[in-house]
Amino acid sequence: MPELPEVETIVRMLRTQLVGQRVVSWPRCVATSVAAEFERELAGREILDVRRRGKFVVIPLSGDKFCLVHLRMTGRLIIQDSTLTEACISDPHVHALFHFASGRILCFRDTRKFGRLYLVDDPAEVVGDLGPEPLAEDFTSQHLYELLRSHRKRLKPLLADQRLLAGLGNIYIDEALWEAKIHPLRLGHTLSMEETERLHAAIRGVLSRAIENLGTTLRDYRTPLGVAGGNQETLVVYGRQGQPCPRCGTPIRREVIGGRGTWYCPSCQAGD
DNA sequence: ATATCTGCCTGCTCGC
DNA sequence: TGCGAGCAGGCAGATA
16 A cells, blocks of 8 residues: 555656656546546646655646545556556556657556546645645654644544654554654553654655665555565565564564554553 | 545355 | 355445
8 A cells, every 4th residue: 555655766766757847638538527637638748747645646747737546545647658558458457548758658547446647737736735744844743742732632543644644554553663662552642752753764764664665565465567666575464463573572462553554562652 | 634444246265 | 067145445434
């Protein structure tokens, strides 16, 4: 499932491949009037940049429009040679296809159809409510401290709330909490400054490392050129119930918190 | 304000 | 072997 590092990896590759390209057509999308509108609106526009905001891909287009993509669980953006256009169109999971004058295509493929495409005048219509970027230079531990104190929520659902902090998902929350040695059920406002500094460093460290490794591939995620990420090798707790904590040897525990599978070390991360 | 539940989806795993 | 049940989870929306 693409979280911040996966989207960042995708955005970097798309940027090198697509900036300056012109959308020729949009031959296929879901059969709604909205899709027809998409096709009409996109044709002829040039891709000016490819950026990321939280887990969104943000594509500024010529003519003051923005295309935004959220991959949710299984969404993928794939760059291919147009010789494969027919194969893409006959793929039942391909829901949209950008054609470019260069002869390449960009496929939006999503087996579970949770992903979303947007075409808007202002990105704020879609991402206006997102919290700060955890990797931004000006996102300090003091900011995180204030953010944690502003809500009486448990850390797991708090860190997953995109309105409070943008980009974290199930995997990196669990990994960051393990690294910071903090229990996922702790109430955010009970963290000391020292604990907050540990969490701040852990979040940024976990995300930065994942970007260096081109993202975490557990099943579906691939870069736009079809390559799996390598960060799954570095995961310590996510999906590893019963396996020994590499820090203390205690078996990793799985618990459902806020409706999500949550993995943590009951010894290192004691005290909820 | 926060927690909990449902729906959206499909592929995969598990148990019979 | 085959099949149905249950599960996974980001997010929106409803409800407690």
